[in-house]
Amino acid sequence: MAVTFPIFMDAQSTTPADPRVVEAMLPYFTQKYGHPASRNHPFGWEAEAAVDTARSQLAALIGARDPKEIVFTSGGTESINLALKGVAEMYREKGNHIVTTVIEQRAGLDVAKRLERQGSEVTYVPVQPDGLIDVEQIGKAITDKTVLVSVMFANNEIGTIQDIAAIGKLCKAKGILFHTDATQAVGKIPVNVEAMGIDLLSCTAHLMYGPKGIGALYVRRKGPRVRIAPIIDGGGHERGMRSGTLPVPLIVGLGKAAEIAREVMPEESVRLARLRDKLQDAVLSNVDEAFLNGNVERRLPHNLNISFAYVEGESVLMGLNKECALSSGSACTSSTLEPSYVIAALGASAELAHSSIRFSLHRFNTEEEVDWVGRRTIEVIKRLREMSPLYELAKEGVDLKSIQWKAE
Ligand SMILES: Cc1ncc(COP(=O)(O)O)c(C=O)c1O
Structure with missing residues (x-):
């Protein structure tokens, strides 16, 4: 389709x-x-x-x-x-x-x-x-x-x-x-x-x-x-x-x-969980330094939330949002650029809280859409990381926490 x-x-x-x-x-x-x-x-x-x-x-x-x-x-x-x-x-x-x-x-x-x-x-x-x-x-x-x-x-x-x-x-x-x-x-x-x-x-x-x-x-x-x-x-x-x-x-x-909802829930939740898992596997197996947020088992079947180190959630959305609507942090707070207080409450660093992306599927999403979003997300993250000096340093084995940033 x-x-x-x-x-x-x-x-x-x-x-x-x-x-x-x-x-x-x-x-x-x-x-x-x-x-x-x-x-x-x-x-x-x-x-x-x-x-x-x-x-x-x-x-x-x-x-x-x-x-x-x-x-x-x-x-x-x-x-x-x-x-x-x-x-x-x-x-x-x-x-x-x-x-x-x-x-x-x-x-x-x-x-x-x-x-x-x-x-x-x-x-x-x-x-x-x-x-x-x-x-x-x-x-x-x-x-x-x-x-x-x-x-x-x-x-x-x-x-x-x-x-x-x-x-x-x-x-x-x-x-x-x-x-x-x-x-x-x-x-x-x-x-x-x-x-x-x-x-x-x-x-x-x-x-x-x-x-x-x-x-x-x-x-x-x-x-x-x-x-x-x-x-x-x-x-x-x-x-x-x-x-x-x-x-x-x-x-x-x-x-x-x-x-x-009462009628379709048993079937729908299984279908959405399968599509969500497919998306999760595609993204996590192709992108390094990507972290799943929240408990893996006790999770809504249509929810996937991942933090991508070294990229800003907002930049990922900008790279995707003409073709695909996702969210970074909660929609209710995305008018401010505060890092997600939910991800921060899990003990994540401010950087990881800033880099979370939420994918949430619905009744009318198709498998083709899920595959497309997976492919495009991987492309966008890879492109952003190519431009990220921090990612490059980390890949060279530099401990970013040890860097003394020079004050202007
Ligand atoms: C967990 C949670 N509680 C409350 C609300 C607010 O609901 P409403 O938009 O119907 O006012 C939302 C909206 O997204 C929500 O996600």
Whole structure:
């Protein structure tokens, strides 16, 4: 099959919507446009029924017992805000301490920072060199003031999948609420809030082939019944937890995306892992001084993150980006030229943190695209290294750390 350019391989920043999702959404713009809270006419009933279906579709995907546990929001960022701020406010009497990790996505970290400014105490648990959290460290961080543990399910840069069930079990044993940012995991790998002891879960549609601008927060209703203070006040929609007219077409899209994901996940994850492994083997066997970031086993099937010593991630992207969309560091931080804080948290040097490239595959990538991206990446890295004096010195056996750079 011929390759069409540009190739999109940045599917952890967003995914293309599945055409079946768009098709399901369309009637809700111009034909079935009722307000789901209009209880007194068929337009409202129809819209409400569509929202209920979507709630059930998402509940089924994440193993929620009751569709009422799904609260629709505008996306992952809002869900994380609602979970952390909502719990901090609601349980203030009980305690003011939150445990989270250093590799959360910006939303999680920035909300934690704001809560600190407002008087909360936050412990940021470090990660091991392979990106995994040591569950014991979470246990040690918990105090009698802890009201919430928040750990991301799978990382957006390195794809590392945490032992969520073990953290859920620990929190349950200590009677502490557990939130997970599962934005990168839902629809890609099995997630089950019951089996994994999750009390609150954030997810978004645009990372699972659904539309942008819609997400959800799962809020457990039983064992324990979780209560959260709203961050948006108004008409009392979503059982008072998130006011605002429900965007029915987007919700229908999220529901359809969840239904498709549930159906195709077993096969799709195997196919994407095979293609990812092929890409990884091609690159690592042709480029020296290239280091895989994150745990090799406990990794999202569509994620590949490699640091290429002696080249800047941004230069690699510039060499590739007319034909192929990849990412260096997280898409959310690539507007700044800070080295990736996730790669740095693994203990990598600033140089290696600056040289990481994330390849993330999606449902519609073909084998030909993967082969093409592999070949082109190898070419670009080799060309950049030919121009790199540091690479040349290293190849000559010079220990770069021993060089005394002359100050101007
Ligand atoms: C791990 C993670 N959490 C949260 C978000 C934010 O989600 P949204 O873009 O729906 O606000 C993202 C977005 O990429 C993410 O990767």
